[in-house]
Amino acid sequence: MRPRRTVLFVPGDSERKIRKAAMLDADCVVMDLEDGIAWSRKGAARKTATEALLTMDFGRSERAVRINAVGSGLEEADLKSTIVGRPDAYVLPKVETPAQLIRLDKMLDVLERRCEYEPNSTRVLALVETALGIMNLREIAQTSRRVDALMFGAEDLIGDIGGRRTQGRWEVFYARSKIVTTAAAFGLQAIDMVFVDLNDAEGLQAECQQAAELGFRGKMAIHPDQLPVTLAAFSPTSEQVSEAKRLIEAYETYQASGSGVFTLDGKMVEASMLRTAEQVLARAQGVE
Ligand code: COA
Ligand code: MG
Numbered sequence: 001m002r003p004r005r006t007v008l009f010v011p012g013d014s015e016r017k018i019r020k021a022a023m024l025d026a027d028c029v030v031m032d033l034e035d036g037i038a039w040s041r042k043g044a045a046r047k048t049a050t051e052a053l054l055t056m057d058f059g060r061s062e063r064a065v066r067i068n069a070v071g072s073g074l075e076e077a078d079l080k081s082t083i084v085g086r087p088d089a090y091v092l093p094k095v096e097t098p099a100q101l102i103r104l105d106k107m108l109d110v111l112e113r114r115c116e117y118e119p120n121s122t123r124v125l126a127l128v129e130t131a132l133g134i135m136n137l138r139e140i141a142q143t144s145r146r147v148d149a150l151m152f153g154a155e156d157l158i159g160d161i162g163g164r165r166t167q168g169r170w171e172v173f174y175a176r177s178k179i180v181t182t183a184a185a186f187g188l189q190a191i192d193m194v195f196v197d198l199n200d201a202e203g204l205q206a207e208c209q210q211a212a213e214l215g216f217r218g219k220m221a222i223h224p225d226q227l228p229v230t231l232a233a234f235s236p237t238s239e240q241v242s243e244a245k246r247l248i249e250a251y252e253t254y255q256a257s258g259s260g261v262f263t264l265d266g267k268m269v270e271a272s273m274l275r276t277a278e279q280v281l282a283r284a285q286g287v288e
Helices: 016-024 039-055 075-085 097-115 131-133 137-141 155-159 172-185 201-214 224-233 238-256 271-284
Strands: 006-011 029-030 063-066 089-092 123-128 149-153 189-192 218-221 262-264 266-271
Touching: 006 097, 006 224, 016 029, 016 039, 029 039, 039 063, 039 075, 063 075, 063 218, 075 097, 089 097, 089 131, 097 123, 097 137, 097 149, 131 137, 131 172, 137 149, 149 172, 149 262, 172 189, 172 201, 189 201, 189 266, 201 218, 201 224, 218 224, 238 262, 238 271
Parallel strands: 006 029, 006 218, 029 063, 063 089, 089 123, 123 149, 149 189, 189 218
Antiparallel strands: 262 266
16 A cells, blocks of 8 residues: 555645645645535636646645545535546545445446546545544445545544544544554554644644554645654654664564563563564555
């Protein structure tokens, strides 16, 4: 799977911002047709996003479109306009039931056939952001072969539950934890929520670090300034890489001499830590 450490959202009706986003080397650029677009601009956004897909060079960035929710009445037109630009992926918002993913799958099957694209080549990133979506995560994760990632939307969830966003983030801890655990269980990536305070660089850094510690593979971003700190948080540091290498070497040496458990720098090491070390090395090489 391709890495999605930085997933940059950009309003689908802003050619200027899309042009900028395409040059920022984000892992994924998502042109939004949903909640960031005024009702009166939905048509303009479809047109601008499609034109961007057809004409702009996004470099190595994945080209994605966030359509409106299945059931909104807008989703079919969103897909039909943009599919001709051959997006790499669609972000489906407000995923609550497997039926919504099945419906999207069917629409994409038809459109891929019509456009003569390889079947199932269009990937889906499922944005889960309602109480019902969190409760149905297990089924959502297993419904479609197109789904690569579970993304978490905090603002909608809090609106749904009726809580309040806090600096401590405990109000979304259960949902975030459930997202990373479910994603891991079914071989998907977990992508963390948007950080909305564009003036709080320290807050963003802390939230990115916590997300990486929880097991998220990346985070949504809404502004170019958020990209460097986000990328850094989801990329192993050179110290983490050398520590991982040292642990693996020591493990192999002890294993060869018949010991499965030993101490390194005063800490116990056994097979479970080997897996974490191997993941660090894989991620450092850009492998998911
Ligand atoms: N992608 C690409 N470029 C962006 C960008 C983005 N998401 N956000 C801002 N920029 C550009 C601006 O166009 C500006 O460049 P310019 O002066 O050459 O035009 C530069 O970065 C600095 O922007 P700034 O003035 O700090 O922000 P703003 O006030 O123009 O915009 C937001 C603030 C929040 C409206 C804007 O960042 C945005 O649209 N973010 C995406 C929102 C979104 O998609 N939400 C839905 C998903 S959660
Ligand atoms: Mg949302």
